[in-house]
Amino acid sequence: MTDERTSTSGLALGILAYGTWGVIPLYWKQLGHVGAGEILAHRVLGALVVGVLLLLGTGRLRATSAILGDARSMRTMLTSTALIAGNWGLFIWAVVTGHLAEASLGYFINPLLNALLGRVALGERLSRGQLLALASSAIGVLWLATTSERPPWVALALAMSFALYGLVRKQAKAGALEGFAIEAGLVAPFALAFLLTRTPTFGAMVAGDARTRLLLLGAGVVTAVPLIAFASAARRLRYTTLGMLQFLAPTLQLGCAVLLFGEPFSGRFAVAFAWIGLGALIFLADAVRRERRAMG
Numbered sequence: 001m002t003d004e005r006t007s008t009s010g011l012a013l014g015i016l017a018y019g020t021w022g023v024i025p026l027y028w029k030q031l032g033h034v035g036a037g038e039i040l041a042h043r044v045l046g047a048l049v050v051g052v053l054l055l056l057g058t059g060r061l062r063a064t065s066a067i068l069g070d071a072r073s074m075r076t077m078l079t080s081t082a083l084i085a086g087n088w089g090l091f092i093w094a095v096v097t098g099h100l101a102e103a104s105l106g107y108f109i110n111p112l113l114n115a116l117l118g119r120v121a122l123g124e125r126l127s128r129g130q131l132l133a134l135a136s137s138a139i140g141v142l143w144l145a146t147t148s149e150r151p152p153w154v155a156l157a158l159a160m161s162f163a164l165y166g167l168v169r170k171q172a173k174a175g176a177l178e179g180f181a182i183e184a185g186l187v188a189p190f191a192l193a194f195l196l197t198r199t200p201t202f203g204a205m206v207a208g209d210a211r212t213r214l215l216l217l218g219a220g221v222v223t224a225v226p227l228i229a230f231a232s233a234a235r236r237l238r239y240t241t242l243g244m245l246q247f248l249a250p251t252l253q254l255g256c257a258v259l260l261f262g263e264p265f266s267g268r269f270a271v272a273f274a275w276i277g278l279g280a281l282i283f284l285a286d287a288v289r290r291e292r293r294a295m296g
Helices: 001-027 036-058 061-068 071-096 100-122 128-147 155-172 176-197 208-217 219-236 239-243 248-260 268-295
Strands: none
Touching: 001 071, 001 219, 001 239, 001 248, 036 061, 036 071, 036 176, 036 208, 036 219, 061 071, 061 176, 071 100, 071 155, 071 176, 100 128, 100 155, 100 248, 100 268, 128 268, 176 219, 208 219, 219 239, 239 268
16 A cells, blocks of 8 residues: 555656646746846746755755765766756747747657667667667657758757756766755856846846746746656656656647647658657657566
8 A cells, every 4th residue: 555655646746747847838938028048047046045945944954065075076066067057048048939849859859868878878778679769769850950941959959968967967976956956056156147247137036027026036946846846756656657757748848839839830840750759659668568577
């Protein structure tokens, strides 16, 4: 019964995490008039405040201090910070400038890219199903790259930055909460400097209406909630179940882009998504098959 409750709560937390990541474009779109750079800066400062409060509330401030005092750990955290800050900024830019559909493509590719990086960087073996999934997704990306006026750089940059971020964080000593707070803290000085150069100082937080200010104040919370839910879900769910849930976010993002934001979805784009979607299905089917085999 305990395992069943743990699995049920893990599933709910996983859906909360990936569901929030899937619909978070609706939040950033409401701040489109503010600009991507300013949204990112307020998001970082808000995330830092939330992170510190959570560290205090959970009694994990000492563990975080130990990481801050370790030079090797901090070099790793500096790298992860650069990757996640770039990923956050590019995703917000994609939302407010009408490139969310392409951004969602990147997060469909991401799990497959994770498997490829695991092979290249960690020496993990790729199964035949994973190779087929990667090949199918590669066809979709190449099709889009060769038939479009420009390469799908938004999708590729988001997929690569997040995959590399996952690889770097895998090697870091910091837990999810400690890492979240440290990363926000490392980029916070740059965010603060950016906001101090705005006219007026702090930009829309001063000049905006009450609704804009409230949304900017909530940016840290909507950043922290799915991350914490994900960390909790990962401890409760089987890897295969978590792998299936990760495709929820880009599916919702694509729905937001096409159905709510009115972004174009051409036949060329549909062909690319079909190949990448096929790759995702092969990837999931292979993960289920391997887990059943492991369980006997």
